[in-house]
Amino acid sequence: MERKIKNYDELLRSGDISSRKIVLDIAEYTLKRLDSYERIKSIMRLEGANLVIGERSWDLSKKRHVYFIGAGKACNAMAKAVDEILGDYLTDGIAVVKIYEPSDKYRKIRVRVGGHPLPNQGGLDACKEILELVGGASRDDLFICGMSGGSSALMSYPVEGLSLQDEIDTTNVLLKSGAGIAEINAVRRHISRMNGGRLAERIAEKGAELIGFNISDSVSRRPTGDISVPCPDFTATPMGPDPTTLADAVKAIKKYGLEKRIPERVLAYLEKGGPERETPKAFPQNTYYQINTLPDSCIYAKEAAASMGLNAVVLSTFIECEAKDAGGMMASIAREVQEYGQPFAAPCVVLSAGEAVTTILDDNEIKGHGGPSQEMVLGFALAAEKARGACMLSIDSEGTDGTTCAAGGITDSQTKKNIESAGIDPYAALRGHASFEALSAAGASVVTGNTGTNICDINILFIPAKIL
Known part of the structure; x- marks a missing residue:
């Protein structure tokens, strides 16, 4: 090797x-x-039309479409594993990566390059493609999502009223402030149309099923243990519930004295936000697998x-x-x-x-x-x-x-x-x-x-x- x-x-x-x-x-x-390519292949396989992950299985013959959506700095490897395993059962897919390498060749998955550590237009355009794909889904569809650290920047699509430049400037200030990643994410998730579970929320609205593979870079996560067993307390990333709140986001900004350094519109959006601006807190219908933790x-x-x-x-x-x-x-x-x-x-x-x-x-x-x-x-x-x-x-x-x-x-x-x-x-x-x-x-x-x-x-x- x-x-x-x-x-x-x-x-x-x-x-x-x-x-x-x-x-x-x-x-x-x-x-x-x-390596998540090897990790996913160790627990996921096809048996005829049945997708088997650990001790659970899904009959793909009963699914209208099977899609892959992924983002993150390890998404290249995750996408490769899913693409190889599913073969013709995979309808379409989009992977948003930080670095495109010559080996990133997939049968059914489109590769898009986003920005990291700062968001960019490429990431925003990829998000629009993803939302278009989700928009055509139904309750007979299955989404397999592969997320890893970096998805917050790579999936850059700010909420209505904020611009991509607002998101870039906010991220730049946060990354240089000395704030911890949990504090940074509390802000970024609440100004995004994709992160903090917003992507999963859109999939849920279509009634489609979601299976998630995740690599967690959270300092607070425990070791993975048996990765073939669904994670019962999965949180965060674009495909999972978000434990942070609008109040956490504002607290982080004030803790590091960033009120005058981030765009005024961002601070106003967070401070004046009501329940309608809060991120989703639970997706009991979804199945999640933790592939790596810190x-x-x-x-x-x-x-x-x-x-x-x-x-x-x-x-x-x-x-x-x-x-x-x-x-x-x-x-x-x-x-x-x-x-x-x-x-x-x-x-x-x-x-x-x-x-x-x-x-x-x-x-x-x-x-x-x-x-x-x-x-x-x-x-x-x-x-x-x-x-x-x-x-x-x-x-x-x-x-x-x-x-x-x-x-x-x-x-x-x-x-x-x-x-x-x-x-x-x-x-x-x-x-x-x-x-x-x-x-x-x-x-x-x-x-x-x-x-x-x-x-x-x-x-x-x-x-x-x-x-x-």
């Missing part, structure tokens, strides 16, 4: 190579286990480390702090382990996951490109010189971190020196949000392309015994 990390060999040409290899191999195993990455990374004979510990799957600060803390943990054998004995692997943030209050601060994962490992590199051999990888699991084509980065106790040897001030790069340029110069940018999953950040830290 082709490697998930496309520049695997290049990353082993510099730095603490033996430590890098351990970290990269753990990451490679983890990404393969998380803690899954640490479970599989721990398996990989164990297969190497390494002790691995999960530090936290709730990382939501400033990315560069988290990186510095990880370097401090590495030093503590090497010097005093606490809280774990070296050699060991320290795992974490979540959605670290990068706060940018003024766009004039930006001197380059980057994202939270790259800022995290750059922050680690600045403090890791005294933890010889320690190596940390942080990637956005879907394959693109922030505004870059890199999934994230990998740094070790030699990286700071390598960045400086390339003529770059790593401290200035971190202050100027130019982590991509600094890491690329040191051979420390991790490139994957689409991975088939999207469960926020995967952080892997290897700490060898102290080198005397």
Whole structure:
């Protein structure tokens, strides 16, 4: 099988190579286990005219039409699995993706490219196509939906009275505010015609049936467990009920002092909204399957480390702090382990996951490109010189971190020196949000392309015994 990390060999040409290899191999195993193409195919199959998912089945001969609707940064892989399994039973479909790759060839599913992290016209046009498809549905139809993180931006269709630019500007401000993803989504769902369950609401109005496959990037979600069993408490995304409220959206805006930074029309829409502007809260008639959740990455990374004979510990799957600060803390943990054998004995692997943030209050601060994962490992590199051999990888699991084509980065106790040897001030790069340029110069940018999953950040830290 082709490697998930496309520049695997290049990353082993510099730095603490033996430590890098351990970290990269753990990451490679983890990404393969998380691939939604394989996950869906492991539980879904056709038996004659019966669609079987786990222990449940649907007689497709009784359906007038079967449609696929998907969106998200892992939708490419989800669409491929459904398209292959259903074959001629699939009538039509639309998948809205972030990155189109040559392998995205489907028999019945149309691929559209939307905008992420900021919405764009392509996403809006795709939403109009989707709503046209839904508009012709009836109670004899079946919709199979595949959603993953990123659908909020990719399915960009603002409510009546707001413009696409309003949605773009609001998203841009929220992403740079330091707000958590749940707070950001509370706002975005309530100004969208598609998100926060609005798509499912339209399907329900037609009386059609909905089966949903979802990858959840929510920090609060528990590990998936048996993915063949329907999820009883499914929430969020365009196809599921939304637990957030208009009040939550307004609270998030005020918490971060964004009242004057987001478009006036957006704030007015949220503040003056009544029950008619609230998102739907329940779809008991639908069937949902959780394919991945955020803690899954640490479970599989721990398996990989164990297969190497390494002790691995999960530090936290709730990382939501400033990315560069988290990186510095990880370097401090590495030093503590090497010097005093606490809280774990070296050699060991320290795992974490979540959605670290990068706060940018003024766009004039930006001197380059980057994202939270790259800022995290750059922050680690600045403090890791005294933890010889320690190596940390942080990637956005879907394959693109922030505004870059890199999934994230990998740094070790030699990286700071390598960045400086390339003529770059790593401290200035971190202050100027130019982590991509600094890491690329040191051979420390991790490139994957689409991975088939999207469960926020995967952080892997290897700490060898102290080198005397």
